[in-house]
Amino acid sequence: MTDLATLSDRELADAVTASGAEWAFRELYRRHAPRMFLLIHRLVGSSRTDAEDIHQDTWLAVVKGLPAFRWDAALSTWLVGVAVNQTRSFWRRRGDRVFLSLEDHALSTQPAPTLERLDLDGAIAHLPPGQRAVVVLHDLEGFTHDEVAERLRVSAGTSKSQLFAARQSLRRLLHAPTPTTTDTRGPTCVPCLKTT
Amino acid sequence: MRPLSENDMTDLETAIAGRRLAEDPGPEAEALIVDALQRRGLLRPSASRHRRGTGLALAAAVLILAAGFAAGEYDGTRRHSWPQTSQASPALAVQRTGSDYVAAVATLARLPAASDTAAQRSLGKEVAVSTLKAAALEIERIAPGEALVSEPPLALAHESRRSELPATSDSLIWY
Numbered sequence: 112m113t114d115l116a117t118l119s120d121r122e123l124a125d126a127v128t129a130s131g132a133e134w135a136f137r138e139l140y141r142r143h144a145p146r147m148f149l150l151i152h153r154l155v156g157s158s159r160t161d162a163e164d165i166h167q168d169t170w171l172a173v174v175k176g177l178p179a180f181r182w183d184a185a186l187s188t189w190l191v192g193v194a195v196n197q198t199r200s201f202w203r204r205r206g207d208r209v210f211l212s213l214e215d216h217a218l219s220t221q222p223a224p225t226l227e228r229l230d231l232d233g234a235i236a237h238l239p240p241g242q243r244a245v246v247v248l249h250d251l252e253g254f255t256h257d258e259v260a261e262r263l264r265v266s267a268g269t270s271k272s273q274l275f276a277a278r279q280s281l282r283r284l285l286h287a288p289t290p291t292t293t294d295t296r297g298p299t300c301v302p303c304l305k306t307t
Numbered sequence: 308m309r310p311l312s313e314n315d316m317t318d319l320e321t322a323i324a325g326r327r328l329a330e331d332p333g334p335e336a337e338a339l340i341v342d343a344l345q346r347r348g349l350l351r352p353s354a355s356r357h358r359r360g361t362g363l364a365l366a367a368a369v370l371i372l373a374a375g376f377a378a379g380e381y382d383g384t385r386r387h388s389w390p391q392t393s394q395a396s397p398a399l400a401v402q403r404t405g406s407d408y409v410a411a412v413a414t415l416a417r418l419p420a421a422s423d424t425a426a427q428r429s430l431g432k433e434v435a436v437s438t439l440k441a442a443a444l445e446i447e448r449i450a451p452g453e454a455l456v457s458e459p460p461l462a463l464a465h466e467s468r469r470s471e472l473p474a475t476s477d478s479l480i481w482y
Contacts, residue, residue, distance in 0.1 A: 131351040133341060140337055145329030152330055166332055170340045174349045231322035250323055278319060285318040 120186040128178045140170065143187060147194050153247045154198045157236040161201065169197045191252060195244070195262045207240055234284035242277035245270050250278075408438060 115123075115138045126135035147169060152162040172193050180189055235243055241263075248259045249270065256274070260267040344350040415431040446453055 127350070131349060133345075133350045133352060136344065136350055137337065137341065140340065144332055144337070148332040148336075149327060149330035163332065163336060166336065167340050167343060171343060171347070171349075174344055231326050234322075251326055281322075282317060282319050285322060 121182060124177050124180070124186065127174060136174065139186075143190055144170075146187070147190055150191060150247065150252065151194050151198060153232060153235055153251070154195070154240075154244055155201065156238075156240070156243065165194070165197050165201050168200075169194045172197060191248075191254075192262055195248070198244075199263070202240060231281075231285075234281050237284055238277055238280055241269075242273050242280060245273040246277035246281065249274050408435075408442075411435075 123135040123139045126132040148166050151165050155161045155165060173190060235246060244263055245259055248254045256267045256270040259270045341350060345352060412435045415435060418428050
């Protein structure tokens with residue numbers, strides 16, 4: 112009997128697309144759903160119900176889209192793209208204007224949350240959607256600005272400016288002093304923290 | 308660029324470094340998603356459920372076959388006479404006529420596939436199938452929804468016997 116853990120994502124995906132194999136889908140789901148769900152939950156903010164709906168839509172889109180996936184990137188990378196697309200659709204349906212000018216969504220206009228000192232997810236949930244999306248994809252998922260821009264259908268410049276604003280907001284929310292000088296250490300994504 | 312030490316990190320960077328990597332969507336989520344995919348025809352039911360269903364159908368088919376063969380063998384050893392139908396024992400009448408039916412079809416199947424018997428075989432097959440359909444309709448009438456009347460058991464019986472039967476030019480559905 113084949114041990115499912117030994118099968119690659121591609122082998123499982125092929126079984127799903129070729130014959131609609133439920134066992135293969137469940138294995139793919141168990142491998143990737145926890146990370147995808149967290150990503151979606153962070154993108155939508157605090158509402159778990161919204162995250163659950165988008166998560167379901169995402170997997171439906173994944174199975175429909177698998178036959179067209181060319182495997183020129185890791186499946187997990189493609190899944191992030193599908194999840195972001197579904198989240199964008201959710202924002203559109205809800206009528207959210209995600210990428211406002213930075214002056215439009217200053218944190219001071221929003222009620223200050225009560226956060227634990229390092230409650231990152233609580234702080235991220237408090238960000239405006241555009242800042243939230245950029246900081247999640249860039250700093251937490253490790254995408255470059257070009258990749259973030261491509262997924263969010265904005266310019267790389269917008270991604271950079273939103274990230275700058277997002278980091279300032281997060282520092283404030285996490286009760287840390289905002290740096291007064293230009294940060295020369297580059298982006299604070301985890302790959303950078305590990306390698307620099 | 309020098310490596311960052313713990314002291315170099317702001318709270319934000321520390322928080323990011325210690326961020327969660329996964330969140331369980333909950334046990335219901337998987338079931339809901341699988342169900343939604345199945346309803347849309349994007350996934351087939353699980354192998355275990357499918358296997359269970361197939362197993363039951365196969366078991367039913369095997370029972371039918373066993374009964375058919377037993378009746379056929381029995382009948383082949385005797386000269387039958389049409390049973391006297393008795394209102395007191397309609398079940399017995401069905402059993403006997405059913406056995407006769409199976410025996411007759413078995414005889415038909417043993418006809419050599421020569422050209423001089425081709426017409427007999429063809430007519431016999433037509434009659435056998437019509438009789439089987441008529442019997443199925445009657446069973447459906449007395450037992451609506453009876454699983455054995457539906458096609459899968461018959462089809463499975465046919466498939467499972469196909470490899471065991473001597474090669475003939477015609478296929479035969481056993482009952």
